[in-house]
Amino acid sequence: MLKRREEYFPLFDLLLEIYGRRAEYEFPMRINDSARIALILELIDIGYLDFESFIVKKTRGEINALYYTGGYPLSKQGLIVHRSHLHALRGRYIKIAAALSFLSIAALLYYMIIM
Numbered sequence: 001m002l003k004r005r006e007e008y009f010p011l012f013d014l015l016l017e018i019y020g021r022r023a024e025y026e027f028p029m030r031i032n033d034s035a036r037i038a039l040i041l042e043l044i045d046i047g048y049l050d051f052e053s054f055i056v057k058k059t060r061g062e063i064n065a066l067y068y069t070g071g072y073p074l075s076k077q078g079l080i081v082h083r084s085h086l087h088a089l090r091g092r093y094i095k096i097a098a099a100l101s102f103l104s105i106a107a108l109l110y111y112m113i114i115m
Helices: 008-020 034-046 076-114
Strands: 029-031 054-059 062-068
Touching: 008 034, 008 076, 029 034, 034 054, 034 062
Parallel strands: none
Antiparallel strands: 029 062, 054 062
């Protein structure tokens, strides 16, 4: 489940980018990729995506097409999850930067003492 959760965030970013550049696209936008359709439907079921931003065309219970209408894609819960993910990423980057700084200083001191 956690592996699948990592697939949510690139989709969030893509939808938010499309939303931010609405003037460049024509809506409703058809989504053709079956894996992406399944992920979007899963996120709508979980409550992370706003169902009003999507149109699902069904025939006899089978999904024929999925369209994005151009509305704000994230629900309140989805926005909370997305922000927490961005916060965690920022924390990782800070830790990596701190570790690299420490290693650089340690290497510099080592060469200053040895040389």
